[in-house]
Amino acid sequence: MNLPTSQIPAALATLETPCLLLDQPRLERNIARMNARIDYLDVRLRPHVKTAKCTGIARRIFGGATGPITVSTLREAEYFFADGFDDMLYAVSMAPAKVARAARLVRAGARLRLIVDALDAAEAIAVRAAAEDVRFEVLIEIDADGHRAGLRPHDANVIALARQLQASSHLQFGGVMTHAGSSYGCVGAPALRAHARMERDAVVSAAARLHAAGLECATVSVGSTPSISFAEDLTGVTEARVGVYVFNDLVQSNIGVCLLDDIALSVLATVISHKPDTGRLIIDAGGLALSKDHGTASQAVDYGYGQVCAADGSVLAGLRVVEVNQEHGLVAPADADDAAAMFAALPIGARVRVLPNHACMTAAAYEHYNLLDGDAVLQWPRCNGW
């Protein structure tokens, strides 16, 4: 193991640890790459803002302007709407009790679309919408892969549900959407291409059945970062939803969606203890700062709770956070013989960056990003909670 004695970039020297770093050149590159793919696929981009939860980052995607977005919480919807994002898809099955809160946004001028996958849910939402005297556009969630929610494409309830929405005076059928989340379990281009075809076919076949029944799908929406990164043909699809690509993470790198050098998000941490007897050093980023997501556990490379990099961002090969407690991260080299080199390269007080397994989960522990922009550090807020 050859560990460089890394220099702390001046911009990082004053930050308190643990904190969240966002590498601006990588962020821009990830955004540009996905924008190019979306152009090629000729669909509308509706990025999922649940990853970054930051209006500044969403605006980067749209060249400084606003655009259509996907949200995972009503708090996100309120936060983005306050910054001018007025076209939003709330991509979690709607709970009837949340209609009143959603209605406030619609009354304020937002186009906030909902999703449902059951007749009784749609009925309950319609009752609440009537009580609020608001009309919601609703998409039907299609289950492409048995992964989570939604109706299977050929379930008879797809058409029944669309008809029920059409018949409601306070709901309006807007089309179909799916999220084939099992894409995260695919590895390599052939598997991911096949998965993207499957996702597209599921939702397009549901749309075709609806069309045959006289029900038009204005929106046919698909997406996950892996599937859109590898989709070859989205004929019949109108929009793509992608989230984690803005940051990327170790899970994405393991399945072949990105390289380690494409990961824009990291946690800045400080070395606080050496344990020569156990061959580990301790950093001040533990389970809260990194999250307990161990999504690489069953992948080709198990990164523990994160890949350790030098303060300048260069990957320290083999050095991983192997265990976390609440405020302690235990770092060890893959080869125990490299422990002495690790201690020498990273004395107490040294700073490291840790690449996350799952960017969405890690970022959620923080109130803001530290955006590294040349020698400057800009603080960009996040919108956490519900």
Next chain:
Amino acid sequence: MNLPTSQIPAALATLETPCLLLDQPRLERNIARMNARIDYLDVRLRPHVKTAKCTGIARRIFGGATGPITVSTLREAEYFFADGFDDMLYAVSMAPAKVARAARLVRAGARLRLIVDALDAAEAIAVRAAAEDVRFEVLIEIDADGHRAGLRPHDANVIALARQLQASSHLQFGGVMTHAGSSYGCVGAPALRAHARMERDAVVSAAARLHAAGLECATVSVGSTPSISFAEDLTGVTEARVGVYVFNDLVQSNIGVCLLDDIALSVLATVISHKPDTGRLIIDAGGLALSKDHGTASQAVDYGYGQVCAADGSVLAGLRVVEVNQEHGLVAPADADDAAAMFAALPIGARVRVLPNHACMTAAAYEHYNLLDGDAVLQWPRCNGW
């Protein structure tokens, strides 16, 4: 499976989900039980506030007053000091770069003690303390079980480090402390009693060696909820640090520290989708709302990402959150034949409580507790972040 059709307590009907519930009678019972144990063990109680991060809860421990506490972040220290808690142990190895922030608290009147486990760390901290013109009392961390940080009790550096602290004009040697965190891996009373003895012996033997070298340990500090719950004799120990006992959780119940009925913390969630084809229902509490901590994975009962209870708090046996995505929790019964009963008992819109694997991690996703106190719901804030 016999699932009652649960009534939503009136106090919960208006809460937005997901949110954090705190059952006040259980909280009070957990606090009273630990206070009684501490009396029996005849040591000072220095609760670890990293679990609750809430001054109101810490004051409950001290009968409404303040008292000595343990903190895991400087933000906690600042937050609790603002409410009158002026005796604090920062129980994470001190990073030199954090001295300036800690010094502000000391200048404001706090007794904020630090911990170190290395000569070079102590030297770096002394230099910073001198620059701040502040004197810190410092404990030496002892590693009782190879679990995390600290010097082994018989390491020659224990005495060398104490002498170095004594010699410093800006640091003062205050004693020894340990956290034998491997207690979480013990199961049952005999193992936990033996572990508590080991923890005590480690730190008391270090104190005895220091005494023999002419270095007095004013403080000899031990603790974790499992070890203090089962310790039989703490002779030689001056204070006990315990955190998670105020809430308890599924990990603690699996090792025998508490019963399920002692778990005071839960997440209130709403059923948002039924999936008869996969035998799962979906709630609006996912990986962010529950945390990705899967601490029960290798224990006697694997609770997935949480045990599901009815809205009134009664445990729904066998019903667990088996998978989480960011805002989705997938719930399934242990016996697939019980799926129909589950769907019948928990229609879309029904509310459930989810008991957490690890209370400290789950609570960290929320800005406040909803304290259930008879028919009232009180909001108590948390102090998150760093």
